Amino acid sequence: MSTTGATADPLAALGALPGVAESVESVRKAVDRVYGHRIMRRRSNEIASEAALRGARGSAALSGADWALEEVRRRTDFSTGAEARAVGAALRLSAEAGQLLSIWRQTPLRVLARLHLVAAASQEEQVGRPRQAGEVVDEPLVERQLPDAQEVSARLEGLADLIIAGTSAPALVTAAVVHGELLALRPFVSYNGLVARAAERIVLIGSGLDPKAVCPAEVGHAELGRASYLAALDGYVSGTPEGMAGWIVHCGRAVELGVRESTAVCEALQRGAA
Numbered sequence: 001m002s003t004t005g006a007t008a009d010p011l012a013a014l015g016a017l018p019g020v021a022e023s024v025e026s027v028r029k030a031v032d033r034v035y036g037h038r039i040m041r042r043r044s045n046e047i048a049s050e051a052a053l054r055g056a057r058g059s060a061a062l063s064g065a066d067w068a069l070e071e072v073r074r075r076t077d078f079s080t081g082a083e084a085r086a087v088g089a090a091l092r093l094s095a096e097a098g099q100l101l102s103i104w105r106q107t108p109l110r111v112l113a114r115l116h117l118v119a120a121a122s123q124e125e126q127v128g129r130p131r132q133a134g135e136v137v138d139e140p141l142v143e144r145q146l147p148d149a150q151e152v153s154a155r156l157e158g159l160a161d162l163i164i165a166g167t168s169a170p171a172l173v174t175a176a177v178v179h180g181e182l183l184a185l186r187p188f189v190s191y192n193g194l195v196a197r198a199a200e201r202i203v204l205i206g207s208g209l210d211p212k213a214v215c216p217a218e219v220g221h222a223e224l225g226r227a228s229y230l231a232a233l234d235g236y237v238s239g240t241p242e243g244m245a246g247w248i249v250h251c252g253r254a255v256e257l258g259v260r261e262s263t264a265v266c267e268a269l270q271r272g273a274a
Contacts, residue, residue: 011162011169011177017245023252024170030259031215039266040214047214050265052094055216055258059197060090062222062229064140089119089191093198098213101206108163109156112187115198119191126189130156138190141226142183144237152187171207175200175217176251180236197221204255219261220254 015021034040040047057072065083078088096118100111117128126135133149147155159181167174182196197218204210204217221229232250235243 009165009167009169011167011174014173014177014244014248015169017241017248019245020173020248023249024172027172027252027255027259028209030256031209034214034259034263034266035212037263037266039269040212043269044212044214046269047262047265048212051214051216051219051258051262053091054261055201055218056087056090056094058216058218058220058222059093059194060087062141062197062218062226063090063191063193065090066222086191086194089121090194092118092121093194094201097198097201098205100202104202104206105163105166108160111202112156112182112195112199115195116188116191119194119198130187131189135189137186137188137192139186139192141193142186142230142233144184144234147185152185155181155185156187171204171209172252172255173248174207175203176236176248178203179251180233180247183233184237200251210255214262215255216258216261217251217254218258220257221251223257224250224254 015024053073054069057067057069060067060072060083063086065086067083067087072087072091075084075087078084078091093115096115100114104111113128120127126132130152131137131149135149137146159178163174163178179196179200182192182199186192188195200217201213204215205213209215228250232247235245236247237243
């Protein structure tokens with residue numbers, strides 16, 4: 001997303017695209033419903049923990065590690081094999097996201113670097129910084145042509161400037177742009193999808209839309225499927241009003257499906273308590 005020649009608040013303009021306002025309102029109503037559930041008033045910490053686990057599972061599934069929820073819950077060793085490492089990375093990111101809320105608005109690039117460091121769980125030279133010219137990117141989901149390192153650096157700085165400046169755009173719009181931009185850029189040598197979805201989670205929580213972290217959009221992205229995810233991303237990358245709107249609406253639907261998942265958890269807990 002280029003900010004060249006943009007208005008003072010370019011993200012706000014995206015809220016006026018066709019279908020976006022309706023999606024924002026639909027997401028808000030869905031979130032309000034789950035927050036109003038009687039179980040949420042007494043057991044929100046349990047709902048948040050379950051949402052984090054299910055969100056991590058969904059994010060890992062999109063990155064090629066489509067494990068059953070109970071397998072993710074049961075396993076303790078995530079060091080052997082690419083799929084296990086992806087699941088472990090997703091779990092670590094889900095736990096870390098809540099610790100970075102206070103610094104996201106001040107230093108978003110530092111947060112992104114931290115997210116990649118946590119995902120990679122490595123001290124290798126390429127970890128925790130944007131990729132440099134000639135470095136190979138391992139991203140099992142997105143196969144689009146990579147922007148070069150110079151473009152990545154410029155666009156990351158532009159994205160950070162937008163976040164630091166603040167916006168009147170709805171949280172869904174900001175979260176979708178952060179998510180889409182990171183997927184389009186793939187700024188790190190690995191785990192870009194996981195980092196992009198964790199960043200979306202940070203925006204949704206930190207914005208106040210989902211302050212208790214009980215609406216895992218990652219669940220919805222996985223449920224909507226890879227093909228739909230990539231098609232919507234193509235729309236974002238196109239930069240057209242229709243494409244951008246389609247991506248934002250797609251992200252909104254993912255949040256709503258995450259809400260549905262946590263609502264089901266609330267209902268299960270309520271039945272168990274009855």
